Amino acid sequence: MNADAPSTAVYGAPEEMLAVREDLTPMLSQYADCCESHDDALVLFQVGDFYEAFCGAAETVARTCEVTLTKREDSTGTWPMAGIPIDNAAGYIERLLDAGYRVALAEQVEDTSEASGLVDRAVTQLITPGTVVDEELLEAGRATYLGAVARDGDTYGLAVVDVSTGECLVTGADRALALEELERLAPAELVVGPDCDLPILSFDPMVTPFDASAFDLDSARETLSSYTTQPDAIVESEAELSAAGALLAYAEYAHGEEKLEYVSRLTRFDPREFLQLDATALRSLELFESRSVRAGSTLLDVLDETACALGRRRLEAWLRRPLVEREDIERRLDAVAELTDDALLRDDLNQHLSAVYDLERLVTRISRERANARDLRSLKATLDRVPELTDALADAESDLLRSVRADLDELEDVRELVGDAIVGDPPQEITEGGVIADGFDSELDSVRSTATDGKEWVSNLEAHEQERTGIDSLEVGYNQVHGYYIEVTNPNLDRVPEEYVRRQTLKNSERFYTPELKEREDEILRASDRADALEYDLFCEVRRDVAAESERIQGVAGALAVLDVLRTLADVAVANDYARPEFGSENIDIDAGRHPVVERAQSEFVPNPASLPRGSIALITGPNMSGKSTYMRQVALVVVLAQVGSFVPARSARLPVIDRIFTRIGASDDIAGGQSTFMREMSELTEILHNATEDSLVLLDEVGRGTSTTDGLAIARAATEFLHDDVGATTLFATHYHDLTEIAGEYEGVFNLHFTATQTEGEVTFLHSVADGPSSSSYGVEVAQLAGVPHSVVDRARTLVSDGATENDSRTDERETATRETLDAYIDGLENGHEESEDSTTADQQVVADELLAADLASTTPLEALNLLSELQNRLK
Numbered sequence: 001m002n003a004d005a006p007s008t009a010v011y012g013a014p015e016e017m018l019a020v021r022e023d024l025t026p027m028l029s030q031y032a033d034c035c036e037s038h039d040d041a042l043v044l045f046q047v048g049d050f051y052e053a054f055c056g057a058a059e060t061v062a063r064t065c066e067v068t069l070t071k072r073e074d075s076t077g078t079w080p081m082a083g084i085p086i087d088n089a090a091g092y093i094e095r096l097l098d099a100g101y102r103v104a105l106a107e108q109v110e111d112t113s114e115a116s117g118l119v120d121r122a123v124t125q126l127i128t129p130g131t132v133v134d135e136e137l138l139e140a141g142r143a144t145y146l147g148a149v150a151r152d153g154d155t156y157g158l159a160v161v162d163v164s165t166g167e168c169l170v171t172g173a174d175r176a177l178a179l180e181e182l183e184r185l186a187p188a189e190l191v192v193g194p195d196c197d198l199p200i201l202s203f204d205p206m207v208t209p210f211d212a213s214a215f216d217l218d219s220a221r222e223t224l225s226s227y228t229t230q231p232d233a234i235v236e237s238e239a240e241l242s243a244a245g246a247l248l249a250y251a252e253y254a255h256g257e258e259k260l261e262y263v264s265r266l267t268r269f270d271p272r273e274f275l276q277l278d279a280t281a282l283r284s285l286e287l288f289e290s291r292s293v294r295a296g297s298t299l300l301d302v303l304d305e306t307a308c309a310l311g312r313r314r315l316e317a318w319l320r321r322p323l324v325e326r327e328d329i330e331r332r333l334d335a336v337a338e339l340t341d342d343a344l345l346r347d348d349l350n351q352h353l354s355a356v357y358d359l360e361r362l363v364t365r366i367s368r369e370r371a372n373a374r375d376l377r378s379l380k381a382t383l384d385r386v387p388e389l390t391d392a393l394a395d396a397e398s399d400l401l402r403s404v405r406a407d408l409d410e411l412e413d414v415r416e417l418v419g420d421a422i423v424g425d426p427p428q429e430i431t432e433g434g435v436i437a438d439g440f441d442s443e444l445d446s447v448r449s450t451a452t453d454g455k456e457w458v459s460n461l462e463a464h465e466q467e468r469t470g471i472d473s474l475e476v477g478y479n480q481v482h483g484y485y486i487e488v489t490n491p492n493l494d495r496v497p498e499e500y501v502r503r504q505t506l507k508n509s510e511r512f513y514t515p516e517l518k519e520r521e522d523e524i525l526r527a528s529d530r531a532d533a534l535e536y537d538l539f540c541e542v543r544r545d546v547a548a549e550s551e552r553i554q555g556v557a558g559a560l561a562v563l564d565v566l567r568t569l570a571d572v573a574v575a576n577d578y579a580r581p582e583f584g585s586e587n588i589d590i591d592a593g594r595h596p597v598v599e600r601a602q603s604e605f606v607p608n609p610a611s612l613p614r615g616s617i618a619l620i621t622g623p624n625m626s627g628k629s630t631y632m633r634q635v636a637l638v639v640v641l642a643q644v645g646s647f648v649p650a651r652s653a654r655l656p657v658i659d660r661i662f663t664r665i666g667a668s669d670d671i672a673g674g675q676s677t678f679m680r681e682m683s684e685l686t687e688i689l690h691n692a693t694e695d696s697l698v699l700l701d702e703v704g705r706g707t708s709t710t711d712g713l714a715i716a717r718a719a720t721e722f723l724h725d726d727v728g729a730t731t732l733f734a735t736h737y738h739d740l741t742e743i744a745g746e747y748e749g750v751f752n753l754h755f756t757a758t759q760t761e762g763e764v765t766f767l768h769s770v771a772d773g774p775s776s777s778s779y780g781v782e783v784a785q786l787a788g789v790p791h792s793v794v795d796r797a798r799t800l801v802s803d804g805a806t807e808n809d810s811r812t813d814e815r816e817t818a819t820r821e822t823l824d825a826y827i828d829g830l831e832n833g834h835e836e837s838e839d840s841t842t843a844d845q846q847v848v849a850d851e852l853l854a855a856d857l858a859s860t861t862p863l864e865a866l867n868l869l870s871e872l873q874n875r876l877k
């Protein structure tokens, strides 16, 4: 759904070529064939050391990659052409991907020296945001997903695969939950099944059109049957089957393979098996992305002390999906606890894990036959660490560490094979020899010794001939064109023996060969060629043998990843003085809690307690900047960390297991989504009120701020009552509506907390410490002053505030009536499944209200709804 998605001229065979199709030169005709067979991508066509594009595609490549647009002329026409050098193509391809293009590489698949006439070319891979495997185009510590969504009635199926590691996940749920999961996984590219009708997403995937029949149940089943013997047993719905089948069918198509060998673990999960965090919560809690420009300001940044890329990706996966089974959480916590107690073990693990390569991606390259000899050595270097890690964990007591240890298969056979077969420091290329170690293959050894003997004979030749001919300056040399030669300078030519045959005349000398030298030369060349070919074959065989062990290697990769995350969590806990959370409590009870991210940036962070009985609502008031948002977020982050299995930033924490965290924080405009601040605020609120449960934690920050005070207060109050009476979720609600604090007296379970500031001579100092009861003043004007608002404005505001205080009293009754009416209207709106505007007094408002009521929301697409809203809003304006 990229805005700058390519025009059709870039994809498919150029019209101007098709017009003279019959007359095209053989090469351009081949180009047109490739474009036609892959008309969903920009074809980069290998011509020698370059990838070339022609016509419309050439213009795009030239513009996007900033390379020169040239032309190719032949008898049929003049074709615009742009090329990128193959040696550093990655950077250019990345630019094309970033600009929203899909790229197909049409490569020479035949050795140019062996081709008679036109060399064969074929599309060898499709490169798109979700199907890239090239190390240079991937982020090391981050999973890149390709996703597919399918729909069957009210059920949605979602499947993702990380083609660089083979991780493949399938899930399904109702629309809302499935979308939430989609946001959480945020695939870089998405294949969408028929009738899915996706809303605007908070991330920006490339949406790929793909053969709709791949979603058919029969073909999905058939695709999946290469990956699992019982496709229907893995999935829980037809929508899931359809999504998973189409996903793998597309991935196979993109990689030009019948089956992706490295996708060996198809895992199905239920979104409810994890703490649910929707896109809004992920964003507002700043788990992965910061809202500020400060580096190191996300939870992931704070936690990321991982030693290897495997650990980094796993840490992110754990953070994205905290657990909800107490037993599983405790299992992780036990392991982390054990490691926090053993600094030596942590150091030891860190040292070994730092030397570990990205095993998951290595395995994929190996099984896709894209790995070179260096990759195999990296695999061995990684496996070499395994016995040491197993040793280090010999005394581990916790269940999880013991199971990690058990999973650390030492893969003796693979290590030995690679160790015996591949030289210690192999070259980058695998076709030019020097890859296979001596002693691995007897035929190779004998071919090599023929070449070596020959070379030795040649190197002795010079001295031998000097002696024989008496020409001291005689030299034996070699060049690419003429091969071996004996060079004699002009003054000595009369002493040249008879059997010397002239090969080349230079200015001051002549070059000769002898029949024997020629024979030796042929022998050496034959042997070297033979050795190179043999080495290549042997290498491929070793690579295939290693690939056959993919599953075992992936098992080790998984164990290393978990070990690195546990070690990291323990390191972070020790370094930052975190405490082990205790589960089994009904209430949230945090002693001296801190915000894990803010405390890093703050020289003196003030710890705060949080004591929230199950189902209670804490109304938090206090001046701007006093710490309300930080406090709410820190409670949520403590919950997230605890359910990840991490220690938490607090002196102690007793917690229940939370099923979902909802947030409505900050009034940020969703410009891309086309929603106004208030609209967005209300739709987030609706989400919460509809979906929160007694086991949920809800954070509300200044709900209702985007509209008039009267309406805002009414909505805030109505929402509080609804949460209290109907939902029962534990809630933290920061508000500037002081009137709201009065509810505390009316409802059991609703209580006030406040943040204070001291004020001396108009100067405000924030204490950042939470206290019981409501706040007495908002200090808004003082904050304005702190921020540098001109004195005259601040003074005028102070006057207005004190005038307002008297006026307020007389208007209380009036406002209470208004509040009640708006509140009723709002609750009505909620019950009818839509938000209604305030009481209508003018004819226009009545019309707007009527139209809103008449709208059939069930059959309205999100876009139509937005258009309708925008029209209604304009009328009101």
Ligand SMILES: Nc1ncnc2c1ncn2[C@@H]1O[C@H](COP(=O)(O)OP(=O)(O)OP(=O)(O)O)[C@@H](O)[C@H]1O
Binding pocket: 598, 602, 604, 605, 606, 607, 608, 622, 623, 624, 625, 626, 627, 628, 629, 630, 631, 768, 769
């Ligand atoms: N416990 C604390 N200890 C030290 N500094 C803190 C603490 N809590 C917050 N702060 C600092 O105060 C700043 C403002 O905090 P925060 O955004 O939570 O205030 P707020 O009350 O929510 O403000 P507003 O009402 O304007 O949204 C933070 O950026 C942080 O630097």
